[in-house]
Amino acid sequence: MTQRQLKKNCLIGLVLAAFALPLAVQNPTYLHILIMLFLFAYMTTTWNLVGGFAGVLPLGHSVFVGIGAYSSTVLWLQYGISPWIGMIVGGLLSALVGYLIGKPTLKMRGAYFALSTMAFLEGVRVMVENIDMLGPFKLNGPRGLNIPPLPPEDAGFWVFQFSSKEPYYFIALTMLIAVLALTYFISRSKFGYYLKAGGEEPEAAQALGVNVASCKVAATALSAFLTAMAGTFLAQLTLFIYPKSVLTLDLSFELAFIALIGGRGSIAGPVIGALLLRPVGEFSRIYFSDSLPGLHLIILGVVLIVVMLYQPRGLSEPLLKLFDRITSRFTKEAQEDKV
Amino acid sequence: MSLLEIQGLTKQFGGLVAVDDLSLSIEKGQILGLIGPNGAGKSTAFNCVAGVYAPTRGSIIFDGEDVTGQKPWDLCRKGMGRTFQIVKPFNSLTALENVMIGAFAITDSREKAKAKAVEVLETLGMGDKKYLKPGTMTIADRKCLEIAKALATDPKLLLLDEVMAGLRPTEVDEVIKIIQTLKAQGMTIFVIEHIMRAIMTLSDEIVVIQFGKKICQGAPEKVASDEKVIKAYLGEDYVPA
Numbered sequence: 013m014t015q016r017q018l019k020k021n022c023l024i025g026l027v028l029a030a031f032a033l034p035l036a037v038q039n040p041t042y043l044h045i046l047i048m049l050f051l052f053a054y055m056t057t058t059w060n061l062v063g064g065f066a067g068v069l070p071l072g073h074s075v076f077v078g079i080g081a082y083s084s085t086v087l088w089l090q091y092g093i094s095p096w097i098g099m100i101v102g103g104l105l106s107a108l109v110g111y112l113i114g115k116p117t118l119k120m121r122g123a124y125f126a127l128s129t130m131a132f133l134e135g136v137r138v139m140v141e142n143i144d145m146l147g148p149f150k151l152n153g154p155r156g157l158n159i160p161p162l163p164p165e166d167a168g169f170w171v172f173q174f175s176s177k178e179p180y181y182f183i184a185l186t187m188l189i190a191v192l193a194l195t196y197f198i199s200r201s202k203f204g205y206y207l208k209a210g211g212e213e214p215e216a217a218q219a220l221g222v223n224v225a226s227c228k229v230a231a232t233a234l235s236a237f238l239t240a241m242a243g244t245f246l247a248q249l250t251l252f253i254y255p256k257s258v259l260t261l262d263l264s265f266e267l268a269f270i271a272l273i274g275g276r277g278s279i280a281g282p283v284i285g286a287l288l289l290r291p292v293g294e295f296s297r298i299y300f301s302d303s304l305p306g307l308h309l310i311i312l313g314v315v316l317i318v319v320m321l322y323q324p325r326g327l328s329e330p331l332l333k334l335f336d337r338i339t340s341r342f343t344k345e346a347q348e349d350k351v
Numbered sequence: 352m353s354l355l356e357i358q359g360l361t362k363q364f365g366g367l368v369a370v371d372d373l374s375l376s377i378e379k380g381q382i383l384g385l386i387g388p389n390g391a392g393k394s395t396a397f398n399c400v401a402g403v404y405a406p407t408r409g410s411i412i413f414d415g416e417d418v419t420g421q422k423p424w425d426l427c428r429k430g431m432g433r434t435f436q437i438v439k440p441f442n443s444l445t446a447l448e449n450v451m452i453g454a455f456a457i458t459d460s461r462e463k464a465k466a467k468a469v470e471v472l473e474t475l476g477m478g479d480k481k482y483l484k485p486g487t488m489t490i491a492d493r494k495c496l497e498i499a500k501a502l503a504t505d506p507k508l509l510l511l512d513e514v515m516a517g518l519r520p521t522e523v524d525e526v527i528k529i530i531q532t533l534k535a536q537g538m539t540i541f542v543i544e545h546i547m548r549a550i551m552t553l554s555d556e557i558v559v560i561q562f563g564k565k566i567c568q569g570a571p572e573k574v575a576s577d578e579k580v581i582k583a584y585l586g587e588d589y590v591p592a
Contacts, residue, residue: 202455202464209441209452216439219401221427221456221504277443 015336015343022339030185034178043177047249049290050184051242056270056282057191058238063268064277065204066228067211068118069126071264072133076236078140078259079106080243085157085253086149095172099244103237110236111229118228130261137259156254159247172248180249187245188283191238195279207231208277262309266293269312273319275326284328289315352415354379354508354539355400360409362392362399362563369395371563372409377508382530382540384554384571386547388583392563393543394436397512400541401433402426414507427456432506434497436513436543440485446472446496447481453503471503475529491522498529509533511542515549523549551575559583 037043059073083105084098117128141154151157161167164175174180198204209217210224217224247253266289274285292315293308300307323330353376362370370392377383385393399406402423410419418426427433432453441449450468451461458464472478475495485493494514501509511530515523527549534540534553544550550557550571557574559567561583567574574580578590 200461202459202461205444205448205452205455208444212441212443213439215403215423216435216441216500217452218403218423219427219433219435220453220500221424222452223422223424 015339018339018343019335022335027189031182034181040177043181045291045294047177047180047184048294049286050181050188051245051249052266052270052290053283053286054184054188054191055239055242056267056274056286057188057195057279058235058242059267060271060276060282061195061198061207061231061235061238062228063271064281065199065207065211066118066231067208067277068228069122069268070129070232071126071261071268072129072131073235073239073267074258074260074263075129075133075136076106076110076239077243077246077263078136078255079109079236080240081247081253081258082140082151082157082243083240084244085159085247086151088159089157090148090150094170095244095248096170099241102240102244106240106243107233107237111233114229114232118225118232130264133259133261133264137255140255140259154255156252156257159251161251172244173251180245184245187241192279192283194238199279203227203230265309266312269316271326273312273316273327275328278326278328278332280332281326281328284331285326288327352379353377354414355541356412357396357400358410358412360396360399360411361407362395362404363407369563370399370406370560373560373563373565374409375558375565375568377539377541379539380534380537381555382534382542382553384550384557385541385543385560386545386550386557386574387560391560393560394512395563396560397433397510397541397543401431401510427504427506430505430507431510432501432504432508433510434494434501434512434514436516438485438490438493438497440493440496442484442486445482445484446477446488446499449485449496450499450503453500456504468499468503471499474532475499475502491518491525494518494526495529502533507539509538509540511540511544513543513545515544515546527552 033046034043037046055073055077059070062068062070080099080102083102084095087093087098087101088095113129113132117125120128140151143151144153145151162171162173167173167175169179206217206222206227209220210222210227214224243258246258250257270285270289271282273289274283275281289312292311296308296311319327356376358374360370360373361368373396375383385396387393395404398404400411402421402425405420410417412418413426414430416429418429441452444452447465447468450471451464454464454467458467469478469481472481475498477492477495477499480488480492485496488496498511498514515526518526523546530540530542530553542550542553554571556569557571558565559574559580566579566583567577581590
């Protein structure tokens with residue numbers, strides 16, 4: 013067996029184990045933690061398309077989560093349209109917003125881009141908090157939207173409501189695997205290389221035929237589409253959304269934290285980051301939310317500082333090297349072509 | 352027919368005229384050298400040709416087409432490859448991947464881009480350094496990598512902006528050899544260089560500019576003995592009486 017095959021088998025084993033996990037874990041609280049872990053790994057992966065590959069730091073990605081959540085919820089509540097269709101509609105709307113906001117802001121560098129995305133998010137949040145009706149659509153201002161739970165006999169796949177946690181688990185896991193596969197595919201494609209080149213040395217990339225600005229805008233639109241799908245999922249999971257739950261800086265920062273700690277611009281980074289940080293966040297929320305609310309953000313901040321000091325490119329790099337060393341122990345083949 | 356023709360090129364930054372009414376043309380297969388004292392406007396002229404700046408006035412005709420004011424990425428696809436005075440490698444990518452970015456200009460396929468990149472690196476004698484990251488390479492290798500990236504786009508015209516600056520004499524010789532090989536293969540090259548030994552050996556024709564204006568043009572020997580050129584570089588006192 014070559015090292016590459018061994019790695020592939022490990023990966024397949026991991027995926028199968030993840031799918032089999034609900035057999036062992038039946039406590040709904042733990043399942044919920046796992047679902048949120050997958051959801052955050054998913055959102056961070058979509059964030060990573062812009063924040064990692066395109067080399068900018070978006071800090072307002074929850075605006076897309078909000079668009080996804082509100083789109084599908086409004087369509088379901090007012091028109092009875094399946095949240096699955098709402099997910100696509102929200103995605104398209106979000107991609108359009110991503111395109112419109114990305115077009116002018118992606119020309120800015122560093123902190124200016126980060127600040128402008130934050131400002132846009134805050135603007136949208138304040139707007140949603142202050143209007144009850146957007147045209148014919150009821151947003152219900154700061155009170156948010158409540159999706160009445162269906163009786164168990166009406167729940168099911170098409171209405172995206174389930175009486176147990178397991179279906180949510182499988183949907184979240186499938187979405188995560190799909191988006192990871194997409195990222196893998198993109199990172200090896202011309203588009204992926206162009207994004208990386210444009211993110212690192214825009215002038216040099218342009219001289220080599222890369223239209224840096226349009227690559228970044230395309231990545232942002234794609235990322236916005238996929239992030240909005242997570243918003244719909246979140247709305248269906250919690251059945252209650254309000255501006256401060258989906259359109260917040262906290263959520264945007266957490267995605268950036270996970271990516272930075274896990275490893276920006278790497279495929280495994282967001283997953284590793286979520287695996288490490290989500291449980292910390294969840295447990296601190298469960299045990300300290302009364303005495304020390306917001307403790308999880310302090311913990312994230314401390315972890316981020318430590319990681320940035322000792323592993324500025326994130327934890328995925330040393331961990332993958334370790335994995336590489338372990339798998340090479342078991343195989344005797346020479347190092348393969350690494351590109 | 353000339354491959355590149357610049358007519359009355361002028362570039363102003365506010366009140367500063369960086370390039371003033373510059374006209375020149377490059378024939379196919381020729382090496383044209385552009386020299387001048389520091390701040391003469393060489394790089395600005397280059398950047399206008401490569402599309403980084405839109406010229407204030409004047410026109411640039413490349414391969415029979417008016418390309419004035421077109422963007423760098425479009426010009427690259429039309430066959431203009433360039434290097435930068437200060438090397439700009441993509442540091443997170445290997446040498447091979449760096450060159451692949453260039454090769455993607457002519458193909459969408461990853462495999463074809465990789466094959467092209469390997470080919471270019473091997474012709475430049477860097478075949479054994481494909482998996483190195485630019486950060487671990489010597490400055491000479493990084494300069495070569497710049498040339499490799501540009502060559503991978505299959506250019507008709509190669510714009511070299513001081514590729515030999517900062518190299519040791521033996522390394523300069525190697526780069527000269529590389530450029531001569533490219534010329535032998537029929538490449539047209541427009542080169543800015545400060546190292547006189549190199550530019551005198553390489554160029555078929557030299558254009559000298561000072562304060563953005565062309566002061567002399569001709570074969571290397573003619574330019575070297577021109578009164579105005581000596582004045583520009585050394586001052587009035589050194590003009591032979």
